Amino acid sequence: MAFVRRVRTGSGATAVQIAEYVAGRQRIVAHVGSAHTEVELGVLLERARELLADPGQGVLFAVEAAPRVTPLAKPAEATPGLFDEPRPQVGVRDGAGRVVSTDSRVLYDALAGVYADLGFGVLDDAVFADLVIARVVEPTSLLDAGRVLTDLGRRPASYATMKRTLTRAGPDGGYRDRVAAACFAHVVAGGDITLCLYDVTTLYFEAEKEDELRKVGYSKERRVDPQIVVGLLVDRGGFPMEIGCFAGNQAETTTIIPIITAFQARHRMADMVVVADAGMLSASNLRKLDEAGLRFIVGSRVTKAPIDLASHFHWHGDAFTDGQVIDTITPKTGQHNENDQAVRAEPLWNPHTHPGSWRAVWAYSHKRAVRDRRTLTAQEERARAVVDGQKAARTPRFVKTSNGSQTLDQVSLERARRLVGLKGYVTNIAGNVMPAGEVISSYHDLWQVEASFRMSKTDLAARPMFHRTHDTIEAHLTIVFAALAVSREVQNRTGMSIRSAVRQLRPLRSATIAINGTSHTLPPAIPTDQQAILDALNRPDVTH
Structure with a gap:
């Protein structure tokens, strides 16, 4: 032996x-x-x-x-026999022996496990998986992705192969459809799919000329560069389920219907609640969502409060108590109001008895009122400075111009002060189906989609600064979409941000040693804290 x-x-x-x-x-x-x-x-x-x-x-x-x-030294001339004791x-x-390389394959293997658990292996594309994981670890250009993958212990594909993978991930490759289907299956297996959150953002390009996709449009960052509009649909925990790309000059209100209908058709969803902020509040959007059989919760603009709360202001003035909730109705269009302020009790919305209205829920918060008053004071001071000529700036709020002279709009200021602390919500869900408190809490889950957008724009560097054509931009967004799903799942399993998890695991370096004509890779010693992160990532059932 x-x-x-x-x-x-x-x-x-x-x-x-x-x-x-x-x-x-x-x-x-x-x-x-x-x-x-x-x-x-x-x-x-x-x-x-x-x-x-x-x-x-x-x-x-x-x-x-x-x-x-x-x-x-010169060896001995005598050669020992086969069965002699060797000298x-x-x-x-x-x-x-020499250390020829070190890498963070522990981190790669952990993220690859999450990628597989999400069902993305259905793509059967190792290069696409590498590009997704590389973006999670260190977002960079396609040309520099090879360096990141080498540092993760992978032998990267050539740049030409990566470009071919990007082509496959474009609009005609079906990758986004399969990624979205896997995300949907993951959410269905793990929890509630009946409530979806929607929001949009813009991604700009440092380009001189516009094209059919990259166009100058409304920018929250007040940029004048060509941009694209990106819509994102997530579940109530912020896990992505659908992403869409639109021309940069397309209005935000026109993006929600294509995204929702595509999602509904893809997964044959007949019963779901869509939550969006006040930017999606348009009569056309709400009508189309309602006609599609979808329920919605949308933020209302505070300027609608005097109409919706006419009865309250008539009977109670502008007095509210902290935490007070008023369940009433709001007209579908500005010309039709079914709320009779002569009746003291607020009407309970019913689609049959109030065909020209939606249900409106208004809530008052003392904390919000303090914040609103502080904001209004700052706006008033800025307006007075412009009126007095102390500050040259474009016309701010509460400044009106008449015959070339500027004055303080005292009426608008007083009206705004009456409405401090109020927040409104519009829905087509009856009160006996969803109480007002649940309507409010469901809307407040919108911070999850905002968090996903922040993660996409910062941690994953979603801005497609290295891409110019429509197809490559769409392929880039598909990679970002999959990377966002991996990042969100890592966050759910570990209870820490994706950046923190990467910072904790990337220093765990495996060493490859060359000795006697062979090479051997030695795993790193893993401290207790990092082992706990790896254990959490290896357990799909762990959520926080």
Whole structure:
């Protein structure tokens, strides 16, 4: 039976050999190598055990001799017989082991596990998976992705292969459809799919000319560069389910219907609640959502409060108590009001008795009122400074211009002060189906989609600054979409941000050592805190 033995050489090294007993004597089957340090000895012993466990690895009983090296001293002329006790050669040195590379494959393997758990393996595209994981770890250009992947212990595909992968991930490749289907299946398996959150953002380009997609439009950052509009649909926990790209000059209100209808058709969803902010509040949008059989909760503009709360202001003035909720109705259009302020009780919305109205829920918060008053005071001071000529700026709020002169709009200011602390919500869900408190709490989940957008724009660098054509921009957004899903799942499992998880795991470096003509990769020692993160990532059922 073969076994591993260690022999001390004349040079002070330790030779590692595989031997067997034949007729009561030791027969050397293979010389694995000579170690000069404890690390080298551990590597050689592990290699010897591998050979014993699986002789096919190195064809154990026909092992090639270790690479010849130039001896430091002339070896003895006599050659020991096959069954003689070997005499270590004085001065023979196989060469010290060297670390040839280190990498963060522990991090890559952990993220690859999450990628597989989400079902993205259905794409059967290893290069696409590498690009997604590279974007999670360190967002960069396609040309620089190879460096990131090498640092993660991967042998990256060529730049040409990555470009071909980007083409496959474009609009005609069906990648986004399959990623979205996998995301939907993941959400269905893990929780509630009946409530979806929607919002939009803009991504700008440092380009001189517009094209059919990149156009100058309304920018919250007040930019005048060409941009695109991106719509994102997520579940109540912020996990992405649908993403869409629109021309930069397209109004935000016109993006929600294409995204929702595509999602509804893809997954055959007949019953769901869509939550969006006040930017989506248009009579056309609400009518189309209602006609599609979808329920919605949309933020209302505070300027609609005097109409919706006419009865309250008539009977109670502008007095509100902290936490007060008023469940009433709001006209579908500005010309039709079914709320009779002569009736003291607020009407309870019913689609049959109030065909020209939607349900409106208004809530008052003392904390919000304090914040609103502070904002109004700052706006008033800015307006007075412009009116007095102390500040040259474009016309701010509460400044009206008449015959070339500017004055403070005192009426508008007083009206705004009456409405501080109020927040409104419009819905087509009846009160006996969803109480007012649940309407409000569902709307407040919108911070999750805003958090996903922040993650996309900062952690994942979603702005497609290295892409110019429509197809490559769409492919880039598909990669960002998948990377956002991986990042959100990492956050859900670990309870920490994706940046924090990467910072914790990336320093865990595996080392590849070359010794005696072979290379061996040694895993890192993993501290307790980092092991807890890895354990959480390896358990799909862990959520926070």
